[in-house]
Amino acid sequence: MLEAHIKVIPKEDKDASLVTNYRPISLINVDVKIYVKILANRLLPLLPSLISLDQLLFIKSVCLPIGRGESIRLILADNGAKWTEDVIQFADWFGGKCPLKKEAVFGQLPQFSDGDFVLYQSNTILRYLGRKFGEYIAYHCYETGMEKYEKDLPNQLSAFERILSKNSNGTKFLVGDKISYADYNLLDVLHCHLNIFPKPAFHHKVISVNI
Structure with a gap:
């Protein structure tokens, strides 16, 4: 046996x-x-009570108290902020014993509360704290490097155009016959550039790549 x-x-x-x-x-x-x-x-x-905190990441489905919450702790600590934590045992979370799961976006932690303002998703929380503490950088060298960046942008976008042209002559998607996460990522990048460069001429450039 x-x-x-x-x-x-x-x-x-x-x-x-x-x-x-x-x-x-x-x-x-x-x-x-x-x-x-x-x-x-x-x-x-019983595993959370038997295994030390520095080994919890080896337990299935555990992302706290280290995991995705750690970068949030770091930015709070680095800026001298005080905070409290409520650590939920993953057995209670996945066992349906925690009412917070019904309120959580996508049914996931961490949750962050700043007074009555509540956020979920670690990257969203980090962006909020970055703005709050003046540590959020939207675009690198926004003022001094924009002209050079815009001038070189067609060369950067040409790589995507080459990839698109190899799949049904650019009439479908980046790869395959149906949309994939790669297309969503490219669309997100193009939308960001439309916000950076709101000039109509650039819109034509982006739209020609996006078709």
Whole structure:
């Protein structure tokens, strides 16, 4: 019952004569897998109390108290701000025992409150604190480097044009026959540049890339 048979699986399109081009896999009794799963589920609620705080990131689904909340703590501490924390046990969070999950955007933490003003999503919170403490930089060298940046922008955008031209002659998407996250990222970049350069001439340049 406790025996395991180790097999090796060759990696696709790799030299089979090299040991490093194989993946080992352990084949064990199904009863053992079920037993281990039962033990893991029974221990799950107790893990936060058994494992130190500096090792919580090794527990499934845990992002606090270190994780995504740490950069928020750093900017608060660096600016001499005082704050309190409510750390929610992940067993309570995923077990439906925390009413905050219904209010959280996308059902995720961290949550940040500044008086009655509440924010979710770590990057959103960081942008808010950056503006609050005067540490938010929207565009690098906005005043001194804009003219040079704008002049060189067609060269930078040409890379995207080349990629688009290789897929159905630029009539579809960056890759494949349907939209992907790469298209959304490119659209977000182009929208940012439309805000930076509100001149109609530049809009024509961007639109020609976006089609």
